[in-house]
Amino acid sequence: GENVEQHPSTLSVQEGDSAVIKCTYSDSASNYFPWYKQELGKGPQLIIDIRSNVGEKKDQRIAVTLNKTAKHFSLHITETQPEDSAVYFCAASWDSSYKLIFGSGTRLLVRP
Amino acid sequence: DGGITQSPKYLFRKEGQNVTLSCEQNLNHDAMYWYRQDPGQGLRLIYYSQIVNDFQKGDIAEGYSVSREKKESFPLTVTSAQKNPTAFYLCASSPSEKLFFGSGTQLSVL
Numbered sequence: 027g028e029n030v031e032q033h034p035s036t037l038s039v040q041e042g043d044s045a046v047i048k049c050t051y052s053d054s055a056s057n058y059f060p061w062y063k064q065e066l067g068k069g070p071q072l073i074i075d076i077r078s079n080v081g082e083k084k085d086q087r088i089a090v091t092l093n094k095t096a097k098h099f100s101l102h103i104t105e106t107q108p109e110d111s112a113v114y115f116c117a118a119s120w121d122s123s124y125k126l127i128f129g130s131g132t133r134l135l136v137r138p
Numbered sequence: 139d140g141g142i143t144q145s146p147k148y149l150f151r152k153e154g155q156n157v158t159l160s161c162e163q164n165l166n167h168d169a170m171y172w173y174r175q176d177p178g179q180g181l182r183l184i185y186y187s188q189i190v191n192d193f194q195k196g197d198i199a200e201g202y203s204v205s206r207e208k209k210e211s212f213p214l215t216v217t218s219a220q221k222n223p224t225a226f227y228l229c230a231s232s233p234s235e236k237l238f239f240g241s242g243t244q245l246s247v248l
Contacts, residue, residue: 030180035178058235060235060236062237068241069144069239069240069242070181070241072236072237079189115180126181126183126235128182128184129180130178130179130180133178
């Protein structure tokens, strides 16, 4: 079955710097790749997603890139702010399975 | 106010006891899910339901049971057969692949 690996597990950056989180997936049939942000004590919230027919997608300060050949995708956050501090999860799914397989999460700390 | 409501926020289970976690949504989504989250780990799928009166096991269904008698409700029972139930439980609903999560229930063993 599908397996998603996420790195790094923790990431500390200075406010204003960029942050990059990377994920790899194992099933080449996967075609949907969302990113979720989870704040302490809350449920994850979808922040951006990408499908396999697109190489890059941007939404203000966040962007996601996908390399289907290498089977990896990345989240890029520019001009980081303290409110970006949270746990970020990548995930993958295929066709209409409606089953997301999640990575293990990255705890991002943005230092003021 | 639309969304997904999980209750209770905190729950304690005694040895040999079954406990039920509530999940209600008013988003009119067909699909609903239960995930388990352990510290430092990703979310693991327990059960999911794509339509009323139908549900499927996820990757870690042993020791858990669910029902889907109404579109709005998808309760999860943690049975005494689940030997390590301490975790953060997340319910989600979706109209497609995009999941909308509740705020979670923290279950602990006394």
